Amino acid sequence: MVRSLAHWTKTLSFPARISPNKSSKESVLNVHHHPISPTVTPTPSNNSLSQPACIKNNEINNMMNNAPLPAINDVAQIYPDPESEKAIMSSVVYCIHHKEGCKWSDELRKLKIYPDPESEKAIMSSVVYCIHHKEGCKWSDELRKLKAHLNTCKHDAIPCTSHCGAQIPRVLMEDHLKYTCPQRRARCEFCNKEFTGHTLENHIGNCGYEPTYCENKCGMKIQRRHLSQHKAGECSKRLLGCRYCSKEFVADTLAAHHIKCGRVPVACPNRCDTNLLAREELDIHLKDHCTVSVMNCSFKDAGCRFKGPRYSMEKHLEENCQQHLTLMCNVVTKQQHQKTFRGELPTASNTDVQRSH
Template structure:
């Protein structure tokens, strides 16, 4: 577009017109500097400036004045937009006809004024009248209609909303989600529960309503998986069942009809098998009890004897003469002597009715043939004072070294003597009441056998 002088000079500043009839002192004059910018207003100066062109209303058309103005050095009116052009004012018009920052009408007649430097991008990307093709369907549109078409094109590939990882054209997306997507929800046709499509196979492998065939190929063709166990147990006519007495030794196998007949006809045989099984189990129980008893035996040579329900047992001892309590047996070592303690709460012998009597006796052991006889280890009895303050406890201790001449310390027979050796007057009933030997209706007595001591302590 070619601009007229009146158009491109609108952005320039010119000197004001001065009337020749006005006195010289009231007239204003302007100086146009050769380097002045056309966008900056000239500065007023005094009329005495040397050789400065004076322009008034009368001589504005003066050739010399116009020549001076048009020869002024100016910048392009688009210098703020980045144009570096600078030359005489008379050349500005020609420059604007080629200046890349000057706005011209769009070549597609969209009505927009676009700088030349942006025209190529405008025609290609933003012009409402441009012609462009859709990248997906290859149809041609104007710029305005392409913007409406973008985002609705049926050929545009989109990721499935179910996150199956597939890219499908928009026009096929609905069909994909309904019938092709691996992440779509589908109902199991057997139990009607919904599952993600790619997990349906795993569900069928354990679905209770999934049809399966009887493994014994009976007349029932198929049945739900969850009913198979009941079918095999109660309804299958070809399934071989073991006799209910198979654990007792019966080896019969047959279908349910023959099994019922077998049970009716073999009652005597089954009873005999059960009796044999019970006898065998009794031997096993006895063996297990023996093994458990050995595991629970004390092989340390020290017995801590806990006597509970002291009051009831004392009352029974006073009411029943000669009532004796015996401790669990214990050994002096794993292959040592087998011993047992006994106690008379109401006393025995010289301590009857007034003292607690305590004894130790030797029982027949498994390794007596390998031990030295007579028994010669020192034995001590301790009744514990259960006071709260341990430092103030006053335990009662009695001990002895066996007399080798006494027969009860010789190797015992399979029928040991009923009495042992000990202290008939171990602790008096009065002493038991004075101290905390009985607490929470419980008494503790320690029996210790020590092979290293030769003096009683």
């Protein structure tokens, strides 16, 4: 919020320098001739603070004709009110050389406030009190620093014009009414509904039309009103239970789990009559239970060369019982010959010797 020079010098008071050779009325600062040094500690004069004065209309003419400026210590209030300021600054003035024939005329506001840079420097270097010194503000410094001080002066506050109850510095009133006043009217940028400032603060963070990132960190930005639906049925990072093993997995990894899950039902590769069975049980099924699985005869080691599906094995054993017995006898005979050859069985002569003893 920008405050004009006229605004922040209202009720402006300057500390008087008391001279031991002059009375307090005589120790008046004439800015045009004797600017106060900023190093001097300001001492307020009772007379200078108790009798505020206003610029009169005839003083404007004096200023335009380069007349000495009125003592700034006596000017406690430059403009008594905004209407007076507007009226004065809108006054039409003539050029100071109009008597010499210059025909120019225009509003006072379009003239320079200071006649020359040196005068401006002298005036702005004057040491002044805060305009709220009567309310207790102890600040005093150069006039050029007054505007910055008023941005933080705790005494430069007025009640909020929207009647929210807050005391706001004048320089911050515009921002307060626009951004922070509980009674301000504001529109939600997401749903375009209008709220008071207080209800808007509660509405923000709960607006169903506000885009927000998914809490599962899937990277999607969803309107808050659709967030629950997204998390339940669309989010790639939602947890899903495997329907076969009942364990939970992140949605985008579930397909990879199904490829390896031991409880996923699969069909027998031999296309037997068995229904679907769990993948982890397939090996046992093929080895011990599949009726179509090709297997060797149980007398393979004895020499039977039969190989066929499991369902035909029982019939083979029944029909070839005699053959299997013959094969087993041959195996026994063969084993006995091997033992004899190795000297493990006693010969006939050895048997006779043992009997004689």
